[in-house]
Amino acid sequence: MNRLLVLVRHGQSDWNLKNLFTGWKDPDLTERGVAEAKRAGEKLNDMRIRFDVAYTSVLVRAQHTCRLILEGIGQPDLETICDQALNERDYGDLTGLNKDDAREKFGEEQVHIWRRSFDIPPPGGESLKTTAERVLPYFESEILPRVLKGENVLVAAHGNSLRALIMELEGLSGEEIIARELDTGVPIVYRLDEEGKIVDKEVLQD
Ligand SMILES: O=C(O)[C@@H](CO)OP(=O)(O)O
Numbered sequence: 001m002n003r004l005l006v007l008v009r010h011g012q013s014d015w016n017l018k019n020l021f022t023g024w025k026d027p028d029l030t031e032r033g034v035a036e037a038k039r040a041g042e043k044l045n046d047m048r049i050r051f052d053v054a055y056t057s058v059l060v061r062a063q064h065t066c067r068l069i070l071e072g073i074g075q076p077d078l079e080t081i082c083d084q085a086l087n088e089r090d091y092g093d094l095t096g097l098n099k100d101d102a103r104e105k106f107g108e109e110q111v112h113i114w115r116r117s118f119d120i121p122p123p124g125g126e127s128l129k130t131t132a133e134r135v136l137p138y139f140e141s142e143i144l145p146r147v148l149k150g151e152n153v154l155v156a157a158h159g160n161s162l163r164a165l166i167m168e169l170e171g172l173s174g175e176e177i178i179a180r181e182l183d184t185g186v187p188i189v190y191r192l193d194e195e196g197k198i199v200d201k202e203v204l205q206d
Helices: 031-046 060-072 099-106 108-116 128-148 159-170 174-178
Strands: 004-009 053-056 080-082 153-157 188-192 198-203
Touching: 004 128, 004 159, 031 060, 053 060, 053 128, 060 080, 060 153, 099 108, 128 153, 128 159, 128 174, 153 159, 159 174
Parallel strands: 004 153, 053 080, 053 153
Antiparallel strands: 004 188, 188 198
């Protein structure tokens, strides 16, 4: 039985390009982001991977990435479930600020704490810990049961909602996961056993 779980961070968005804190704001992909998503589809197609269902957030950049991947593997009409539980972490009051301007205003260290501490939230926003507290129950009740049934599942989401998932899947500590940077548009292919433990993992880097 296959039981593949493929995680992919959306391609470059317009706000990634402009270096802005994005969170729940809803910019679309840039041209480069579109190319990254298409490339992700090509790589999965080269591996002859086909999915039974796809999950994505309610944000355009993740949905667009998902659609381009599904088109690339010849499954444009696949069942696709969009849920807010998979959204990027809410960046609160930092949303829309330029990351370099924020470093100048609040200091390098403070901005790093907001971006990469496990449980210290940015003002008015979510920490990775609170993000995980909404991502993981959704994963466990909706996504994992389908993988365990033997289905191949695609999840196209965001840097921090995927960090929450990877932390759980790979059994990482808060400290370990915050050090993990996810490239845009690079699929991570997990093969899971009947209990949901990882059998192997392949990162489809160029
Ligand atoms: O701006 C954001 O929403 C995220 C992802 O691009 O940024 P960070 O790398 O700080 O988590």
